[in-house]
Amino acid sequence: MSAYGHFDDASREYVITRPDTPLPWLNYLGQDDFFGLCTNTGGGYTFWRDAKLRRLTRYRYNNVPLDLGGRYLYVRDESGAEPVVWNPGWKPTKTALDSYECRVGLGYTSITGRKDGLQVTQRMFVPPEENTEIWQVRLANVGDRRITGRLFSFVEFAFYEAQNDATNLQRTLSIGEVQVQGSAIYHVTEFRERRDHYTLFACTDEVAGFDTSREAFVGVHEGLHEARVPSAGRATGSIARGWNPIGAHEVVIDLQPGEQRDLAFVLAYVEQPEPKFVEPTAAAPLGVNTSAGRAVLEHYQQPGAVDEAFARLRRYWADRLGAFQGSTPNEHATRMLNTWNQYQCMATFNLSRSASLFETGIGRGMGFRDSNQDLLGFVHMIPERARQRLLDIAATQLSDGTCYHQYQPLTKKGNADVGGDFYDDHLWLVLSTTAYVKETGDASILDEPCAYADVPLADAERPASTLLDHLELSLAYTLAKRGPHGLPLIGHADWNDCLNLNCFSTEPNESFQLAGDVEGSTAESVMIAGLFLGAAGEMERLYDHLGRTEDARRVRAGYDDMLAALESEAWDGEWYTRAFDAAGEPVGSHVNDEGRIYIESQGWAVLGGAGLSNGRARRALDSVAEHLSTDNGIVLQQPAYTRYHLELGEITSYPPGVKENAGIFCHNNSWIHLAHCMLGDGDQAFEYYLSVCPSAKQSQIDTYRLEPYVYAQTIDGKDSPTFGQAKNSWLTGTAAWTFVVLSQGILGIKPSYDGLTIDPCIPTIWDGYEVTRRFRGSTFHITVSNPEHVSTGVQRVRVDGETVDGTTIPVPASPRVVQVDVVLGAG
Numbered sequence: 001m002s003a004y005g006h007f008d009d010a011s012r013e014y015v016i017t018r019p020d021t022p023l024p025w026l027n028y029l030g031q032d033d034f035f036g037l038c039t040n041t042g043g044g045y046t047f048w049r050d051a052k053l054r055r056l057t058r059y060r061y062n063n064v065p066l067d068l069g070g071r072y073l074y075v076r077d078e079s080g081a082e083p084v085v086w087n088p089g090w091k092p093t094k095t096a097l098d099s100y101e102c103r104v105g106l107g108y109t110s111i112t113g114r115k116d117g118l119q120v121t122q123r124m125f126v127p128p129e130e131n132t133e134i135w136q137v138r139l140a141n142v143g144d145r146r147i148t149g150r151l152f153s154f155v156e157f158a159f160y161e162a163q164n165d166a167t168n169l170q171r172t173l174s175i176g177e178v179q180v181q182g183s184a185i186y187h188v189t190e191f192r193e194r195r196d197h198y199t200l201f202a203c204t205d206e207v208a209g210f211d212t213s214r215e216a217f218v219g220v221h222e223g224l225h226e227a228r229v230p231s232a233g234r235a236t237g238s239i240a241r242g243w244n245p246i247g248a249h250e251v252v253i254d255l256q257p258g259e260q261r262d263l264a265f266v267l268a269y270v271e272q273p274e275p276k277f278v279e280p281t282a283a284a285p286l287g288v289n290t291s292a293g294r295a296v297l298e299h300y301q302q303p304g305a306v307d308e309a310f311a312r313l314r315r316y317w318a319d320r321l322g323a324f325q326g327s328t329p330n331e332h333a334t335r336m337l338n339t340w341n342q343y344q345c346m347a348t349f350n351l352s353r354s355a356s357l358f359e360t361g362i363g364r365g366m367g368f369r370d371s372n373q374d375l376l377g378f379v380h381m382i383p384e385r386a387r388q389r390l391l392d393i394a395a396t397q398l399s400d401g402t403c404y405h406q407y408q409p410l411t412k413k414g415n416a417d418v419g420g421d422f423y424d425d426h427l428w429l430v431l432s433t434t435a436y437v438k439e440t441g442d443a444s445i446l447d448e449p450c451a452y453a454d455v456p457l458a459d460a461e462r463p464a465s466t467l468l469d470h471l472e473l474s475l476a477y478t479l480a481k482r483g484p485h486g487l488p489l490i491g492h493a494d495w496n497d498c499l500n501l502n503c504f505s506t507e508p509n510e511s512f513q514l515a516g517d518v519e520g521s522t523a524e525s526v527m528i529a530g531l532f533l534g535a536a537g538e539m540e541r542l543y544d545h546l547g548r549t550e551d552a553r554r555v556r557a558g559y560d561d562m563l564a565a566l567e568s569e570a571w572d573g574e575w576y577t578r579a580f581d582a583a584g585e586p587v588g589s590h591v592n593d594e595g596r597i598y599i600e601s602q603g604w605a606v607l608g609g610a611g612l613s614n615g616r617a618r619r620a621l622d623s624v625a626e627h628l629s630t631d632n633g634i635v636l637q638q639p640a641y642t643r644y645h646l647e648l649g650e651i652t653s654y655p656p657g658v659k660e661n662a663g664i665f666c667h668n669n670s671w672i673h674l675a676h677c678m679l680g681d682g683d684q685a686f687e688y689y690l691s692v693c694p695s696a697k698q699s700q701i702d703t704y705r706l707e708p709y710v711y712a713q714t715i716d717g718k719d720s721p722t723f724g725q726a727k728n729s730w731l732t733g734t735a736a737w738t739f740v741v742l743s744q745g746i747l748g749i750k751p752s753y754d755g756l757t758i759d760p761c762i763p764t765i766w767d768g769y770e771v772t773r774r775f776r777g778s779t780f781h782i783t784v785s786n787p788e789h790v791s792t793g794v795q796r797v798r799v800d801g802e803t804v805d806g807t808t809i810p811v812p813a814s815p816r817v818v819q820v821d822v823v824l825g826a827g
């Protein structure tokens with residue numbers, strides 16, 4: 001509960017109770033190809049598949065005021081002495097409402113505003129497998145007087161390619177075209193030449209008027225809050241010719257006390273089959289064949305069609321989330337795990353880092369390392385789609401082992417501007433692929449033909465490569481590309497994009513990552529060494545599982561070699577060094593005056609299995625606690641950099657306490673949580689987890705500021721005057737990794753090759769917990785009890801009432817429900 005809202009766990013909703021949240025709070029609509037960003041005041045935009053290449057409606061990022069433009073309904077209440085214009089979502093008029101509520105749900109946002117006895121609900125969602133956004137609208141007269149007036153809808157169309165749309169005005173302001181038939185407004189710009197698609201915006205009810213010219217509806221000198229048509233009262237029937245096409249409908253309101261009325265608006269991306277054109281008429285002089293769009297509208301004009309679509313959406317999410325449901329003694333952990341964390345993982349699956357309120361949809365598409373890590377959080381929900389995703393990502397690896405750092409979702413082609421040479425990228429593919437095989441048991445994916453981006457499969461000269469070849473190449477590449485300390489070279493950067501040891505940039509107009517030359521550089525990354533150990537360990541276990549002992553032994557030899565280098569060269573005395581710069585000087589060492597200790601190398605050394613036999617793992621984590629931990633999470637390094645270090649790059653460009661410069665980067669906090677789980681410290685792991693858990697931030701929401709229902713990428717660190725303030729919510733690797741922390745690290749439900757392993761590491765105060773886990777077709781009901789109040793150590797496991805040896809539960813030959821009862825303790 002906070003001043004702005006509360007969780008409604010039973011309905012899986014967050015209920016926002018006032019519109020003026022500290023920052024706009026976002027939700028996503030859509031789950032397959034058609035997506036919308038939707039804020040708690042209806043702000044945002046829609047696109048089909050690719051936020052850059054198929055932007056359907058317009059949004060101006062970082063606007064003044066923030067978050068303006070979106071899916072607006074204007075009410076013009078004409079029943080009083082003076083007409084009153086208001087919006088149920090408060091924006092853009094910001095007319096005071098008698099009540100406001102925004103329910104953030106799974107794939108939908110429902111906003112209800114009430115004023116002077118008229119209550120308007122606008123529920124926005126995209127039905128599964130459809131390219132249509134629906135606004136389900138209910139007008140209810142909850143007062144005691146007759147209400148008359150008008151309802152206007154409003155969206156502003158985008159010219160599909162978002163960068164062009166925002167910048168190439170000399171062209172775009174001359175090309176806009178629409179066609180209007182009844183309540184259906186078709187945005188058909190460029191349809192005449194090369195597009196086979198248009199955007200439909202229609203009302204299921206009869207309309208009294210429409211507008212398609214922004215100038216006519218809003219005005220030239222007016223803002224959206226003082227749009228002309230809602231103020232004047234009647235739509236003008238404008239047909240946009242060039243300039244800025246919009247879609248707006250006018251609907252007559254006449255409601256007696258107690259009366260209510262339901263209608264809907266549909267906003268659809270429509271691919272129009274041939275013929276593209278029909279005989280022009282006076283009403284439709286462009287002659288665009290709109291049959292496919294009309295079919296969408298006619299479907300939603302049928303009674304019950306909208307409700308049926310919404311019910312399908314509810315089933316879709318119930319089914320996805322049904323793969324993992326639990327009940328723990330901690331309400332924050334339970335609700336994040338059951339609902340919001342998994343939901344956020346699906347957003348990262350769909351959008352990678354492309355479109356949020358912090359990513360404009362025209363920059364990064366899908367990130368290689370990002371999408372591989374994201375997979376860890378969604379593979380249990382959508383294994384088939386995870387399979388395809390893996391093959392798509394792998395196909396952007398090059399035959400020398402490096403990878404395109406990013407690719408466009410629409411084309412699946414690597415982004416040449418950014419290129420490759422981030423020397424961690426390829427290793428994440430090993431972690432994601434092995435996670436997929438452990439989840440599904442489907443080792444056939446390893447033999448799938450999978451080309452390198454620079455070697456088409458059709459090339460008969462070369463044998464076709466498989467996904468397994470990509471994994472082998474990834475390990476081989478890191479083993480081969482090592483520097484003077486025997487540690488992996490870093491390239492442009494490792495996971496930490498801002499640690500640019502080969503950049504040396506003195507020129508503000510270049511990219512920190514891409515400036516400088518990585519060829520011939522000897523800068524090394526200890527984090528990549530740890531990550532390599534993690535990946536090689538996974539490969540060894542995979543080969544063991546496949547019965548390929550020789551290969552397992554070979555991979556093990558590489559592991560041992562890297563481990564030896566890491567232990568002999570990278571132990572700084574109390575923690576692991578972070579890197580060696582291009583001059584061979586240590587980074588993240590006691591010899592440095594700033595940036596003496598970093599989080600990533602502690603996390604990955606331990607996760608890779610370093611320091612386990614010599615006490616260094618524990619010592620490194622103690623150093624993290626001593627130097628890096630705060631009540632709001634663990635900062636990335638200390639002391640924060642106070643000046644620009646040419647040899648370190650972007651990390652030293654941020655103010656102290658912000659982002660990579662000693663901010664709390666929630667993503668890498670998870671690695672420390674997991675490292676603690678490895679060492680059996682359930683209390684410490686869980687305490688750390690709560691320090692970054694958004695649900696637990698409600699009591700300090702005016703400091704934290706972002707959505708309390710999804711993780712943020714960063715929280716400002718202790719060196720910042722705004723310590724505790726979050727930034728960049730939604731599209732962050734934090735989602736996948738915290739899900740791994742909670743589900744596998746703490747609750748200990750781990751997919752393994754031979755079955756489902758139960759290996760908890762919980763807070764000692766917990767009496768126990770329950771989990772229902774769908775796994776390879778069967779459903780495991782797991783109860784864990786903790787009578788001795790330990791963190792780890794399984795005393796007894798019963799499967800369907802029978803005591804069994806070991807902690808791995810085999811998968812039944814035919815799918816069924818399996819009851820697993822676990823007792824922790826020494827006995």
Ligand code: BGC
Pocket residue numbers: 497498650659660
């Ligand atoms: C940010 C990083 C981000 C990178 C992407 C940097 O400015 O600090 O977090 O990964 O840009 O290019």
Ligand code: NOJ
Pocket residue numbers: 353367369370494495496497498660
């Ligand atoms: C965000 C990027 O998406 C991710 O790839 C990177 O690892 C982190 N920033 C850390 O810099």
